[in-house]
Structures are given as C-alpha cells and as structure tokens.
Amino acid sequence: MDELKPCAYCGESFEITKTIHETYYLSHKPNGICLVSRRQEFFSEEAAIKAVNNRPIEDAQTARIAELEGNLKTITELRDKLLISYMELVNESAQD
C-alpha cells in the first residue's frame, strides 16, 4: 500500500481513520495556515490514499526533471570528453 503524501500546499500530514461503518475518513491536520480542509469519507483505505496522492502535474514535473537531469549528465560527459581531447591537442602542438 502506498504511503500518504503530505499536503501539497503546507506539507502537513493527512490522517485516515476507519469508522464504525467500515468506511475510511480522511482528514487534514488543522494548522492555521492552510486552507485545505479535506474531510471526505471513502469506501476503502486505498481510495483515500489515491485521492491524496493524485498529483498529475507534480508527477509530470518529476518525470520531466528526471529527463532533464539525464540530458544534463550526457552533456556534462560530452563536455568533459571534448575538453580532454582539446587538452591533448594543445599538448601535442606544444611539443611540435
């Protein structure tokens, strides 16, 4: 089962409580600074977790960041290889 993500706005945690009716009550810890008041009832704990963790924009941004970090690593490796080749050429011409 996935772990509950913290509130996207204030970082405070959510809490899931099982009710006597075998449903799951989702609540946001009040902290005085966040306007999110997520008080919902779900038929399963998984549905409550899915509701909290559903962050399509954040997930897309995380994937994009990983892609860009991969590109940056490739560019850095190419730059280092070019720099080494350049330094070898400079050393060779200095010896001539």
Ligand SMILES: [Zn+2]
């Ligand atoms: Zn919040």
